[in-house]
Amino acid sequence: MHIYLCGATNPVMGLETADSLYDIVIIGSGPAGYTAGIYAARANLKTVIIAGVTPGGQLMLTGVVENFPGFPDGVQGPDLMENMRRQAESAGVEIVYDDAVDVDFTAYPRRIITSDRTFLAKTVIIATGASPKWLGLESERRLLGRGVSSCATCDGPLFKGARCAVVVGGGDSAMEYALFLSKLVEKVVVVHRRDKLRASKIMQDRVFSEPKIEFVWNSVVVDVLGSERVEGVKVRNRLTGEEWIIPCSAVFVAIGHAPNTEFLRGKLELDEEGYIKVNSSLETSVRGVFAAGDVHDKRYRQAITAAGFGCMAAMEAIRFIEEGYPERLEQEYRAGHPEVVSGPTDPSENF
Ligand SMILES: Cc1cc2nc3c(=O)[nH]c(=O)nc-3n(C[C@H](O)[C@H](O)[C@H](O)COP(=O)(O)OP(=O)(O)OC[C@H]3O[C@@H](n4cnc5c(N)ncnc54)[C@H](O)[C@@H]3O)c2cc1C
Numbered sequence: 001m002h003i004y005l006c007g008a009t010n011p012v013m014g015l016e017t018a019d020s021l022y023d024i025v026i027i028g029s030g031p032a033g034y035t036a037g038i039y040a041a042r043a044n045l046k047t048v049i050i051a052g053v054t055p056g057g058q059l060m061l062t063g064v065v066e067n068f069p070g071f072p073d074g075v076q077g078p079d080l081m082e083n084m085r086r087q088a089e090s091a092g093v094e095i096v097y098d099d100a101v102d103v104d105f106t107a108y109p110r111r112i113i114t115s116d117r118t119f120l121a122k123t124v125i126i127a128t129g130a131s132p133k134w135l136g137l138e139s140e141r142r143l144l145g146r147g148v149s150s151c152a153t154c155d156g157p158l159f160k161g162a163r164c165a166v167v168v169g170g171g172d173s174a175m176e177y178a179l180f181l182s183k184l185v186e187k188v189v190v191v192h193r194r195d196k197l198r199a200s201k202i203m204q205d206r207v208f209s210e211p212k213i214e215f216v217w218n219s220v221v222v223d224v225l226g227s228e229r230v231e232g233v234k235v236r237n238r239l240t241g242e243e244w245i246i247p248c249s250a251v252f253v254a255i256g257h258a259p260n261t262e263f264l265r266g267k268l269e270l271d272e273e274g275y276i277k278v279n280s281s282l283e284t285s286v287r288g289v290f291a292a293g294d295v296h297d298k299r300y301r302q303a304i305t306a307a308g309f310g311c312m313a314a315m316e317a318i319r320f321i322e323e324g325y326p327e328r329l330e331q332e333y334r335a336g337h338p339e340v341v342s343g344p345t346d347p348s349e350n351f
Contacts, residue, residue, distance in 0.1 A: 021046075021120040022119060022120065022121050022122070023040070023045035023047060023121075023122050023123065024036075024045055024048075024121065024122070024124070024125060024314070024318075025050065025124050026047065026049045026124075026125045026127060027100045027112060027124070027125070028050075028126065028129055028260075028295070029051035029056060029057060029081075029085070030058060030081075030129045030294070030303075031059070031084065031293065031306040031307040031310065032127035032129070032293025032295075032307060032309050032313070033049055033051070033310060034084035034307075035306075035307040035311050036125045036127060036292055036310035036311070036313050036314040036317075037091070037093040037310075038088050038093070039310070039315060039318070040093070040125075041088065041091035041092040042091050043314075045321065047092070047094070048094040048095070048096060049094070049095045049096070050112065051085075051098075052098070053099050055081075055085070055095075056085070058132070059077035059081050060077060060078050060081055061077070062144075062149070062151075063146070064076055064077075065154070067153075067157075067303075068080060068303050068304055069304065096114065098116070099114060099115070100114055101113055101114060101263055102263060103124075103264065103267050104267075105268060105289060108288075108329045108332070109330070110122075110123075110289060112124065122288065123289070123317040124288065125291070125313045126289065126291045126292070127292045127293045127295060127309075128261065128295050129259075129260055129293055130257040130259040130295060130301070131260060132257050133253075133255045133257065134150070134253055134255075135221060135253055135255070137221070137222070139224040140224050143224050143229070143230050143251075146226075146229045146230060147159075147224075147229050147230025147251060148224060148250075148251050148253070149251075150254070152167070152176075152180050153180060153302070155250070156177070156250075159181075159184060159185055159250045161185070161186075162186070162248075162249040163185070163186050163187065163247070163249070164185060164186065164187045164189060164248040165181045165184075165187075165188055165189075165248055166190075166221070166233050166250070166252070167189070167190045168191050168221055168251065168254060169192065169253070169254035170190070170193070170197040171197075171199050171254065171255075172203050173256075174192075174199065175204070175207045177252050178210075178213050179203075179206055179207060179210060182212040182213055185212075185249075185250075187212055188212055189213075189214050189246055190207070190213060190215050190216070191219050191220070191221055191235055192216070192219070193218065193238060195218050216246075218239050219236060219237050219238060220235070220238060221234070221235055221251070222235065222236045229249070230250055231247065232246055232248055233245070233246050257294070257298065257301070258274065259273070259276070259294070259295050260295060262274075264276070268284045268285045268286045269284065269285035273298070275296055275297075275298055276291040277296070278291050278296045281312075282312055283316065287329060288320055288325060288326070290313040292306070292309040292310045292313035292314075293306035293309050297309060
């Protein structure tokens with residue numbers, strides 16, 4: 001069996017044409033993916049963004065964004081993402097609205113597979129982000145962006161001066177949220193399902209010494225109340241079954257994030273939580289495959305940092321190509337795979 005490198009029909013992966021070889025294939029269309037696309041296309045590299053079936057990323061789930069520089073009056077999250085998409089397209093990026101379902105990083109060029117195409121890539125930037133975990137309540141979904149949020153750093157300032165904000169969770173993120181909010185609102189109530197926190201000792205010391213923060217133990221939020229905006233939460237004690245209402249203007253759900261890396265399991269190195277491991281150049285354990293944004297960054301998780309990582313990953317990918325690594329990797333791959341032949345210039349020669 002012959003495996004064609006590029007510009008050919010590959011009998012293993014399905015129909016591929018000469019058009020399928022890209023300098024940079026970007027997977028994901030949040031701030032990291034679109035920024036990487038803008039930089040790559042402006043360097044005159046053939047670039048495609050595999051944007052996913054729900055493009056635009058996490059900011060599509062929010063209302064006003066007040067901390068992205070350049071918008072003194074704030075900007076609606078979906079508007080910001082639409083602007084980034086348009087800017088990437090005008091720079092010359094091709095955008096495909098499908099999910100990457102599989103990759104083959106053992107071959108070179110790298111292969112990225114969607115439901116109906118295989119893309120060949122000299123370099124890859126993975127920017128698939130992370131998904132916040134939610135409580136799973138209908139009312140939570142309905143009031144998302146109207147008082148329900150998963151990001152206190154982002155949305156907390158919108159509730160400055162409020163009488164009460166609720167934080168759900170017991171880990172370090174939840175405690176960071178509670179401390180941040182305690183500078184903004186009169187009272188913060190942390191609702192936690194157990195009788196002790198999972199957060200680190202230092203975070204526990206900080207929250208327990210902040211008088212504005214109260215705790216409701218062994219309890220879960222069973223409903224978010226309000227028609228247009230959050231007006232309170234209904235809480236149930238898991239041990240006694242007792243239910244009551246906490247009036248509040250905002251609920252911050254801090255029960256964790258899940259990086260969107262399921263399709264990458266076994267293909268490159270992930271940490272124990274599924275985040276992609278990268279070096280200081282944002283390169284993953286696979287040569288020429290970079291990661292950018294919330295898919296590798298669990299510390300900052302901001303649109304501006306994701307965009308910054310997108311810029312960095314693109315600049316590293318551009319350098320990788322300019323320094324001739326694709327040719328070297330292709331030669332190495334051929335040397336290890338004598339069954340590989342160069343693809344014909346006319347793909348139809350394969351039929
Ligand atoms: C409710 C909420 C409010 C927020 N508010 C703010 C704020 O005010 N300011 C701020 O700075 N940050 C805010 N954030 C955080 C910010 O949205 C994220 O840090 C940022 O979007 C991360 O960007 P990203 O590009 O890494 O990934 P994401 O935005 O998560 O985008 C990843 C994209 O990749 C796609 N994708 C996933 N898997 C695949 C696949 N297999 N194939 C193709 N595509 C795929 C996804 O569909 C998604 O479109 C908020 C987050 C939330 C949830």
